[in-house]
Amino acid sequence: MKHLLGGIASLCVLAGSAYAQQTTLTIGMQLEPPHLDPTSAAAAAIDEVVYANIYEGLTRFASDGSVVPGLAQSWEIAEDGLSYTFTLQEGVLFHDGSTLTADDVKFSLDRARGEDSTNAQKALFADIDSVNVVDDSTVEVTLIAPNGSLLFNLAWGDAVIVDQGFTEDAKTAPNGTGPFKFADWVQGDRVEIASNPDYWGEAAKLEGVTFKFISDPTAAFAALMAGDVDAFPVFPAPENLPQFEADPRFNVIVGSTEGETILSTNNQQPPFDDVRVREAVAHAIDRQAIINGAMFGYGTPIGTHFAPHNPAYLDLTANSDFDPEKSKALLEEAGYADGFTTTLKLPPPSYARRGGEIIAAQLRAVGIETEITNLEWAQWLEEVFRGKDYGLTIVSHTEPMDIGIYARPDYYFQYDDPVVQAMMKGLDAMTDADDRTAVLQAVQTRISENYVNGYLFQLAKTGVADARIVGLWENSPTQANDMTAVYWKE
Amino acid sequence: MLRYALKRLISLGLSLVAASLVIFLSLEIVPGDPAAAMLGINAEPETLKALRIELGLDKPPLQRYLSWTSGMLTGDFGISYTYRAPVSQIILDRIWISLPLALLALLLSTLIAVPAGIWAATKRGSIADIAIVGTTQLGVAIPNFWFAVILVLIFAINLGWFSAGGFPGWAGGPLPALKALTLPAIALALPQAAILTRVMRSALLDTLGEDFMRTARAKGLSQRQAIWRHGFRNALIPVLTIIGLQFSFLLAGAIIIENVFFLPGLGRLIFQAIAQRDLIVVESVIMLLVFAVIVITFLVDLAYAWVDPRLRSRA
Numbered sequence: 001m002k003h004l005l006g007g008i009a010s011l012c013v014l015a016g017s018a019y020a021q022q023t024t025l026t027i028g029m030q031l032e033p034p035h036l037d038p039t040s041a042a043a044a045a046i047d048e049v050v051y052a053n054i055y056e057g058l059t060r061f062a063s064d065g066s067v068v069p070g071l072a073q074s075w076e077i078a079e080d081g082l083s084y085t086f087t088l089q090e091g092v093l094f095h096d097g098s099t100l101t102a103d104d105v106k107f108s109l110d111r112a113r114g115e116d117s118t119n120a121q122k123a124l125f126a127d128i129d130s131v132n133v134v135d136d137s138t139v140e141v142t143l144i145a146p147n148g149s150l151l152f153n154l155a156w157g158d159a160v161i162v163d164q165g166f167t168e169d170a171k172t173a174p175n176g177t178g179p180f181k182f183a184d185w186v187q188g189d190r191v192e193i194a195s196n197p198d199y200w201g202e203a204a205k206l207e208g209v210t211f212k213f214i215s216d217p218t219a220a221f222a223a224l225m226a227g228d229v230d231a232f233p234v235f236p237a238p239e240n241l242p243q244f245e246a247d248p249r250f251n252v253i254v255g256s257t258e259g260e261t262i263l264s265t266n267n268q269q270p271p272f273d274d275v276r277v278r279e280a281v282a283h284a285i286d287r288q289a290i291i292n293g294a295m296f297g298y299g300t301p302i303g304t305h306f307a308p309h310n311p312a313y314l315d316l317t318a319n320s321d322f323d324p325e326k327s328k329a330l331l332e333e334a335g336y337a338d339g340f341t342t343t344l345k346l347p348p349p350s351y352a353r354r355g356g357e358i359i360a361a362q363l364r365a366v367g368i369e370t371e372i373t374n375l376e377w378a379q380w381l382e383e384v385f386r387g388k389d390y391g392l393t394i395v396s397h398t399e400p401m402d403i404g405i406y407a408r409p410d411y412y413f414q415y416d417d418p419v420v421q422a423m424m425k426g427l428d429a430m431t432d433a434d435d436r437t438a439v440l441q442a443v444q445t446r447i448s449e450n451y452v453n454g455y456l457f458q459l460a461k462t463g464v465a466d467a468r469i470v471g472l473w474e475n476s477p478t479q480a481n482d483m484t485a486v487y488w489k490e
Numbered sequence: 491m492l493r494y495a496l497k498r499l500i501s502l503g504l505s506l507v508a509a510s511l512v513i514f515l516s517l518e519i520v521p522g523d524p525a526a527a528m529l530g531i532n533a534e535p536e537t538l539k540a541l542r543i544e545l546g547l548d549k550p551p552l553q554r555y556l557s558w559t560s561g562m563l564t565g566d567f568g569i570s571y572t573y574r575a576p577v578s579q580i581i582l583d584r585i586w587i588s589l590p591l592a593l594l595a596l597l598l599s600t601l602i603a604v605p606a607g608i609w610a611a612t613k614r615g616s617i618a619d620i621a622i623v624g625t626t627q628l629g630v631a632i633p634n635f636w637f638a639v640i641l642v643l644i645f646a647i648n649l650g651w652f653s654a655g656g657f658p659g660w661a662g663g664p665l666p667a668l669k670a671l672t673l674p675a676i677a678l679a680l681p682q683a684a685i686l687t688r689v690m691r692s693a694l695l696d697t698l699g700e701d702f703m704r705t706a707r708a709k710g711l712s713q714r715q716a717i718w719r720h721g722f723r724n725a726l727i728p729v730l731t732i733i734g735l736q737f738s739f740l741l742a743g744a745i746i747i748e749n750v751f752f753l754p755g756l757g758r759l760i761f762q763a764i765a766q767r768d769l770i771v772v773e774s775v776i777m778l779l780v781f782a783v784i785v786i787t788f789l790v791d792l793a794y795a796w797v798d799p800r801l802r803s804r805a
Contacts, residue, residue: 034528034572034766041572042530118541120529171574186659187573187583188754212656215758216749218639222654223752226646378522378767385531386523399532412531 022488023207028229030236032213035171038157042120044479047157049191049211051480055160055176059151065477067155081146081431088137092200094163095181102133107164124153146429179204179484205487231465238296244464253463255474256309259396263454268414278451280330282320284366291457294354298460304448305403308458312437316448327366339367342391347380352394385412396459406447415452498791502784509780514555517769524571524767545571567774572766577774588755591671592740598679607690629684638677638750655751674751682736689732693725726797734790738783
């Protein structure tokens with residue numbers, strides 16, 4: 001027994017000396033990336049490690065969501081909007097030492113849009129006709145039809161530039177151009193990146209960053225409290241946030257995301273093919289009660305499928321204000337005076353599981369009974385998303401600027417509206433900002449007044465960080481942990 | 491003894507084949523397409539098709555079953571759908587956490603339980619016995635994950651002696667790695683020790699009442715000698731059974747503890763792989779665990795025969 005105690009005591013001494021110079025940072029993440037290639041999977045965890053840190057695209061998202069130059073220092077758009085000529089930054093090296101040239105850009109874009117491409121966002125590149133190398137540092141992208149979103153599309157993590165010698169090895173040892181280099185990956189535990197001394201732009205302030213994977217919310221809380229992680233940008237246990245807010249050692253960072261959380265409705269399945277029924281559902285829902293009950297008060301009510309922090313956003317929450325009496329009247333008018341029963345299929349996130357229970361109770365109050373089924377993501381994708389076998393479901397659409405899904409009649413909520421389809425087609429051809437805003441607002445109004453889905457709230461980003469850390473993103477214009485400007489205060 | 495071992499070996503082989511069939515078929519039935527799980531909600535149908543071909547998912551089930559099982563015989567477990575790395579390598583990385591953790595927990599639980607059980611049995615009815623039995627009652631009732639959270643609260647958050655979790659890897663030497671496994675091993679071991687103590691105590695009490703114990707005392711052996719030479723050995727059969735079961739449980743069943751301490755072990759690997767529909771990893775890890783359980787049962791069977799010669803002749 002003495003030996004055991006002696007052993008424990010000596011172990012404790014070893015633990016003490018970790019805090020000398022604060023030039024490294026440990027970030028907590030709930031999910032581990034399956035691999036580190038952002039161009040061939042949808043997992044947000046990949047971008048949360050590599051975006052802006054290891055890999056860069058021609059353009060990139062800044063922390064406020066604006067699109068700024070990345071590997072392309074400038075570009076020229078032809079009069080007819082059918083060709084973009086990009087001039088690349090000078091002296092860009094890949095982490096393996098090779099120089100970035102226009103050939104790498106051509107290779108990356110052609111690979112992403114190629115026939116056997118496994119890019120999860122292949123639609124981003126659908127309008128590209130060809131990618132031509134003009135000279136070593138100039139690339140011309142020609143389009144089939146004008147597309148005002150091209151620069152935005154190229155800022156996605158799925159559009160980063162890889163070197164033309166790209167092989168499957170890059171999935172576990174990525175070779176990018178960013179301010180950090182891949183250093184180590186202990187699978188299941190952590191990924192480490194180290195600052196890149198040969199970076200073409202402003203060097204990172206940190207020497208290294210460790211991304212540590214902690215899936216359990218209680219464990220995440222303990223890891224922050226014990227100092228094992230310095231920041232948890234998307235903290236999985238909102239119920240613990242008040243405790244961190246009261247603790248001077250921590251900052252609670254509340255920002256917005258691109259996640260429109262909606263009660264997705266199967267528009268082809270009776271009775272939801274009747275707009276009066278969909279409107280009745282919209283008026284039966286008390287958004288603030290869901291935000292308070294399921295999200296501990298974090299989240300902004302929405303009345304359409306658009307992010308409130310976007311300049312083109314219209315506040316249409318009044319269209320679906322909480323009014324159970326109106327809801328009952330609409331149901332009666334549609335021939336469902338005695339209500340009806342439908343399915344409510346819920347994926348794993350807490351916004352869906354907790355929110356689902358509250359919505360079920362609210363719907364019951366106007367006579368709509370729901371049969372709740374809890375699904376895993378893989379089941380949800382199969383049954384709901386692909387099989388379209390559902391009445392209602394709750395999901396947060398986290399892709400930025402994804403209102404275009406309302407122009408896809410085969411999309412899982414099966415909304416077939418030629419007007420929206422024509423408006424989105426028209427939008428593609430516009431490059432003038434005011435025109436685009438006008439069309440985007442018209443689409444927002446149209447889908448809001450057609451009650452395509454129950455619009456609930458914009459998902460908040462709630463993070464916790466050591467109070468001495470500066471420079472973490474507050475909002476989440478794309479799912480990323482951009483570490484380039486992060487440093488420790490004295 | 492040899493015939494006994496051979497018979498056990500044949501049943502071991504048959505169990506493995508049956509297990510591989512059950513595992514493969516049940517995962518075939520589970521809904522969810524690995525390619526869709528990886529590419530998310532914006533993927534286009536042709537992209538999904540391209541990925542399915544890349545993963546070999548377009549081949550018929552029989553062909554996939556045969557290539558999986560024949561691969562395993564040569565140590566080739568295939569390539570993980572999500573990690574895109576050899577499954578054998580992934581398992582090997584994880585087993586270096588799960589195996590030491592299970593062994594450490596088993597060692598701790600045995601070191602606590604056997605002496606405590608013997609002590610309680612020999613002092614039957616005393617205050618020590620009542621205290622031990624009472625403590626084990628508590629130990630059986632407390633769920634290990636709750637106990638784990640309490641350990642983290644006390645030793646990681648309040649005292650700061652340990653990390654709240656995580657695993658530094660063995661590359662930095664055995665001390666940091668063992669340190670990271672200490673709290674999880676204690677959390678796993680104590681509830682197991684409680685069960686084992688009770689089994690040890692009642693098994694020994696049963697043998698103490700046997701005729702041969704009286705004979706041993708009559709022969710002139712002291713109480714202590716009689717227990718050690720005759721009682722303990724005869725009480726070992728149920729204890730060995732429980733230890734065997736516990737080892738299998740600790741190896742496969744540490745999922746929750748691995749989550750509480752965010753340890754990248756086999757349990758968490760299965761958990762993640764199921765959610766991501768990385769079926770080949772799920773199949774292979776479960777197969778490996780089945781193999782481990784069957785081998786452990788085989789070894790325990792052999793140990794019975796060694797402890798109790800009567801079993802050899804019966805076989």
